[in-house]
Amino acid sequence: MKPNEDIQADNVERFFADLDGLRLQQSDQDYLAGFRAFEHQIETDRLIRTSESLFLFNHSPTGSGKTISWLKTALDSKMKVITVYPTNALVIDQKKQVDRTIEKYGYDPRKYHVQAITSDLLAEEKMLYPDETGLHKGQLLNRVIRKGRGRGLILLTNPDILTLALKNAYYEHNIREAIRSVDMVVVDEFHLASVKQRDMLLFMMHEMSNDKRSRLSKFVFLSATPDHQIVYRARRVGLNAVVLDDKSSPLSSSEGHPVLPRLSLEIRCGAIYRTYELIKDNLDYFVDLCSRPRLDGKRAKTVFILDGIYEVDEIFNALRDALAGMTVERVDGLHPASPEKLKDFDVLVSNSSVEVGIDFNVDRLVFSGYSKSKFLQRIGRLRSKPSDEVCEAVCFVPEVLYDHLKGLAAKRGNLKLTRKEMAEQLGKVMESGLDLSSYSKMYSPMEAYLYLKARIKGGTWRDELGEEHHEKGMPESIQGEEWIRTLTLxxxxxLDREIDGQMYDWLDSESWQLKEGLLSYRGSRFQALMFDTTDDRLKLYDLMYLLRRGDVEFISPQKFALRLRNAFKGDYDAELMPRYESMKRFAAGYCWYHGTMGDQIRKVLFKGDSSEHHKKIMFNSADHARKPRMINGFKVEADPNIPTLSHLNDTLTDYEIFARLIDQSGSYLKAKFNLGDFFYLYPYSGMRSVAFGHDALYIDCLIREEHARGR
Incomplete structure (x- = not known):
């Protein structure tokens, strides 16, 4: 009998699969004291040491030590390295890992400068220079890099900060040159980058390595999920692209070090954003799963990874009430991870916030896997176990996959799969992802052009106070040569053509109109600055979630600031005001948040407030002729109504956001273009829809591509 088989609700359909683990062969070659290295670690070390120019793609599996593969070489040679991680939590976690590695293997910490950089940490860095007013992020980042003079440098940051610095968004000419002075850039979890992000990361890395004035020539991309298209492009454009493939073998039929454990995988049918209902309907089963000790008698650590934040809310509350005496924690966009949470929990309820990177112990896993990438990413949280241990996992999958795997189990008598076989089965029935190859031809050239123009020609910019500044470009005597070099890239x-005068003029005019939408790494969205009464903290959070699910009270910015001051009294100036001042420029609205509304969901509709808004959004244009633009004048309606919604609309209408209007509804467009569940389109009056941020660019590509095919 499988675990828990006697505790389940009636009519719960499920079946079990035996999913094999993974091993990797270890080498006896000298590496680090007391450390037997894997082949990919030894090969990475050799390639970094011996290659003059290198674009290394390491596709070794989750848990196989990809970090130490580059870090050892960097420490041995006292290299200057910028490492890029997809989340701030991972930036901070990996900084601790670098410090531990330096201590554990006997490196002298005085010979290295190791620093994590996020927006919040840059604000703390600014406090080191109290006598210098007006210091901006670019200058601070430049100073951090200079701390590595005469010693090794490991600077850990997120891709937003790196790309914005290179694109001159921090208005510090020298920062680009400081980045070009390091030895290597490492990009972790590269498969999580979107097509826009991958295109620009590779292009900027190529441009820097191609520049004779740049010292930077080595780049390492870490990802357990290969991206064959980007590797193909790297080779096609002439880069020294080296791929280290996954050399793992099944745990049960090979020798070597165990990397991922064998799983008893319970598979259930579900639907995205509705998984919490299925768990609550069968709550006794999952309470028993969490309560049952491990085979050694110790408490098991059980992790739930869901999709919507309201799912986390529902399951966290249900399990906290049912598991008296156990430590039940939650991690999501409103409740960030902390070392204490990840160390002390018995049960952790989360969403995508914990599916990548941060290492913590997990014994049992309950997760939703409604796409191939999510399934494989989340199942990788179970790792670092003895070779004879079998871990338990429960997975909710779409009906098409459930039926496919159940049919396979019926045909074979039981379902035993290797990790490779499971990935193959997922690929047979789950969508491989939206084809956005047209984006690389339409908008990536514009983004690349903006990046080059800022560096070569310079420009004029205004700070938050409206003061005008002039950014110098390169000397005119070398601009022509530099344009020839970089436009060729x-x-x-x-492109499949040369950039002639007409093409150059088009790039110049079109890219300028799209500058704000192309500049950012993650794109823009409506956010509200809220005071969360559930934990008395000030936060920026997604406005659409608050409108649809939140028990919220919107107020004017003036009353919001006054209410904060009254709530915190004497502590306001020192503790809260600096945070409020740094966050308010990102806010489209202000609210007091009292938690969720339970099962109730509001309908939200965007509309325009003026003829000027309709002009900017190209309301009367044909769908294929519209273009994404920076637009203000949005207002929202909610059903059921929020009594204080007028206060939101007063601020929302002045907020500019990158947007694109589409004539069809979101549901129609999702079905038509097979957009998937994580492509966001919002209702707009008149049965239309609107996309924001990078989604505005992506949907524009699809509509234009469809129109071109129909002509």
């Missing part, structure tokens, strides 16, 4: 990466 745009041709190689994105």
């Amino acid at each position: 745009i041709e190689k990466h994105f």
